[in-house]
Amino acid sequence: MSREIETFGQTPDNHAVHRVTLRGGGLQANILTYGATVQDLRLEGIAHPLVLGAPSIEPYFGTMKYFGALVGRFANRIRQGRFLIDGQEYHVPRNWLGKHALHGGEVGAGEKIWSIEELTKSSVTMRLDLADGDMGFPGHLIVRVEIRLTEDSSLSFDIRATTTAATPCSFAHHGYFNLDGGPDITRHDLRIDAEAYLPVDADLIPTGEIRPVEGTKFDFRARSEIGRRGLDHNFCLSDTRKPLRPVARLRSTESDLSMSVETTETGLQVYDSAYIPEAGLVGLDGKRYKPFAGVALETQAWPDAPNRPEFPKAVLLPENEYRHQVRYAFNSGVPQ
Known part of the structure; x- marks a missing residue:
């Protein structure tokens, strides 16, 4: 086995989980074959990890x-675990609140x-086959992701998929970022290029309304401190998929580190990790993650x-x- 690949543990049903180490552009990333998970991410000259992660495989279960x-085949929530395609109803397991x-x-x-x-020094390409009917979804879906560390x-992440139906x-990518290694991200500044967001009901399901951010706690059009707003909402970036473009910027006010987010996608879910248990979770470098320990973008x-x-x-249609x-x-050291 390559020195860049090591055994990280095994799943409850005894499948081996491997960890790949990537290096490039001053970054080092550890990627697990379980979930195409970014388990650790470090930047040269910065003493702390840039993401929240577990030191062993068991917490990921x-x-x-x-x-x-990397979550899917459909990230986020589907109301009542049901949907229609061409008049046919499909059902997905209701693993959120049992609903x-x-x-x-x-x-x-x-x-x-x-x-x-x-696998190269700075990139890994992983593949997952999801059978027709897996979790109730139609179509044999083949998905590949290239995860790469670039010179800048x-x-x-470059994610591609095809389907038979x-x-x-x-x-x-469901990573949690913390740019200064502090106990929480409440003093991080965030800017989002979104004029609207999706209000949700008590179960965090969109109500169907597309509401302007102006005058609400969801207005990040100008850089604003995250604080303790209780964010787990979709920000509406566009009506259609676009060429790769910047959509958000995160900056720590406690350090000189910032991060920009570029994407092709129509939405950005921002979750401020308010629901991490108060007792905390044991993370990288022996740190204990408590509510607001990181922000998912x-x-x-x-x-x-x-x-x-x-x-x-x-x-997704078979011809696309x-x-x-x-x-x-x-x-x-670069201001946002």
Whole structure:
């Protein structure tokens, strides 16, 4: 086995989980074959990790599920775990509150073993085959992701998928970022290029309204401190998928490190990790993660899009290819 690949543990059903180490542009990333998960990310000259992660595999099966994973086949929530395509109804496991589907069902892409197809010093390409009917979704879906560290200190994802039948398709990197290594991100500044967001009900399901951010706690058009707002909402970036463009900027007010987010996608889910247990979770370097320990900036299709014809389309057809690009670019000493 290459020195860049090591055994990290095994799943409860005894499948080996491997960890790949990538290096490039002053960054070092550890990627797991379980969920195509970014388990650790470091920048040369910075003493702390840039992401939240677990030091062993076991937390990823429970308390730290989704941390750093590539989630899908449909990221975020589907109301009542049901949707219609061409008049046919499909059902996905209701793994959110026992009422709704979340991140592709109870065993989505973030909880499966991906195979390594190609590995270089600075990049890895992984593949996952999701069978027709897997978690109730139609179509045999083949998804590949190239995870790359670039010379400009970026962590980039290039996600492509094809299907044999029309199917909801939206993958998202579910990483949690903390740019200064402090106990929380409440004093991080955030800017988002979005004029509207999606209000949600008590179950965090979009109500269907597309509401302007102006005059609300969701207005990040100008740089604003994250604080303790209780964010777990989709920001509406565009009506259709666009060429790769900057959509958000995160900056620590306690250090000189900032991060820009570029994507092709129509939505950005911002989750400020308010629901991490108060007792805390054991993370990297022995740190204990408590509420607001990191912020997730998940580029994606809009949640519940399969049930909302007024939302941007999120169904992949057999004649098309799904392609989602996202880059997280780090800058030290560069003001935002």
